Amino acid sequence: MISKPAETKSMNATAQRTEAAILLAASEVKGARVINFQNENIGDIDELLIESDTGQVRFAVLSVGGFLGLGSTKVAVPWLAFQIVSDRGKIKYTMLDATRERLEKAPRVEGKNYERLYLANAAEPIFVYWDMEWTAER
Amino acid sequence: MKTILKTIAVSLLLIVVGAGGSLAWAKNKNPATTYPSLVGASEIKGTHVKNLQNQDLGQIDEVLIDPDTGQVRFVILEVGGFLGLGATRVAVPLSAFQITQEGNTPKWVLDADKEKLTNAPKVQGKNYQRLYTRAEAEPIFVYWRIKWIEPESSSNP
Numbered sequence: 001m002i003s004k005p006a007e008t009k010s011m012n013a014t015a016q017r018t019e020a021a022i023l024l025a026a027s028e029v030k031g032a033r034v035i036n037f038q039n040e041n042i043g044d045i046d047e048l049l050i051e052s053d054t055g056q057v058r059f060a061v062l063s064v065g066g067f068l069g070l071g072s073t074k075v076a077v078p079w080l081a082f083q084i085v086s087d088r089g090k091i092k093y094t095m096l097d098a099t100r101e102r103l104e105k106a107p108r109v110e111g112k113n114y115e116r117l118y119l120a121n122a123a124e125p126i127f128v129y130w131d132m133e134w135t136a137e138r
Numbered sequence: 139m140k141t142i143l144k145t146i147a148v149s150l151l152l153i154v155v156g157a158g159g160s161l162a163w164a165k166n167k168n169p170a171t172t173y174p175s176l177v178g179a180s181e182i183k184g185t186h187v188k189n190l191q192n193q194d195l196g197q198i199d200e201v202l203i204d205p206d207t208g209q210v211r212f213v214i215l216e217v218g219g220f221l222g223l224g225a226t227r228v229a230v231p232l233s234a235f236q237i238t239q240e241g242n243t244p245k246w247v248l249d250a251d252k253e254k255l256t257n258a259p260k261v262q263g264k265n266y267q268r269l270y271t272r273a274e275a276e277p278i279f280v281y282w283r284i285k286w287i288e289p290e291s292s293s294n295p
């Protein structure tokens with residue numbers, strides 16, 4: 001009974017980001033490991049940024065550890081750029097198509113002043129950088 | 139001439155389709171929320187929620203996200219002593235909350251009295267995955283009088 005929606009979803013091309021039909025708890029996503037397509041450990045998810053009016057998760061703030069050799073750096077990445085690998089309803093890790101070079105040039109975030117990322121002129125270039133379609137209407 | 143008319147007809151059609159699309163998008167917006175902003179999920183956790191009578195209902199314990207669409211589906215509200223029942227956790231659709239600005243912080247309001255919370259669908263433990271299924275989720279939307287919107291990723295055949 002419960003596995004039926006999961007089967008339907010796996011047929012669907014737009015649902016390929018995840019392996020299972022689940023709801024993710026935001027506090028479990030925080031701290032999730034992020035690896036790139038070269039199987040390198042690039043950091044972990046530090047925060048999810050949610051649009052208060054639509055309930056849409058717009059960005060994940062990725063805390064890049066020693067990977068860049070620059071100490072701790074934070075970059076905002078559109079949430080839908082991540083692939084989520086889960087096991088029995090829990091997030092195992094996420095994948096992001098991010099080489100060292102791509103991360104080095106990625107738009108950074110400083111501090112916790114995330115509100116400015118609400119504005120299209122701050123947010124849209126980040127979507128463009130990560131090859132994601134900017135869909136929000138402002 | 140015929141071709142021009144055809145072109146006009148096609149572009150009109152496109153405009154209509156375009157408008158339809160944005161209308162559907164606008165429906166997803168919560169009209170009660172007058173604080174359009176980006177909020178960190180970890181900042182939402184622990185936020186106190188009040189009702190229309192300005193009573194403290196409890197605090198937000200968790201935010202549940204549909205990973206495919208990135209849409210917040212539910213907020214888990216930990217009801218404190220308000221019910222006189224000890225700690226109880228209820229799942230509430232995000233759009234049931236009114237989020238307004240109070241100083242520099244968002245203020246969360248939920249239209250709920252003691253009776254409404256007592257009868258509300260509860261959650262036990264951290265096994266949130268079952269709330270993904272429509273059979274579990276839709277009744278919660280109905281209870282909180284929020285229109286159920288089938289997630290995009292599962293509505294396509």
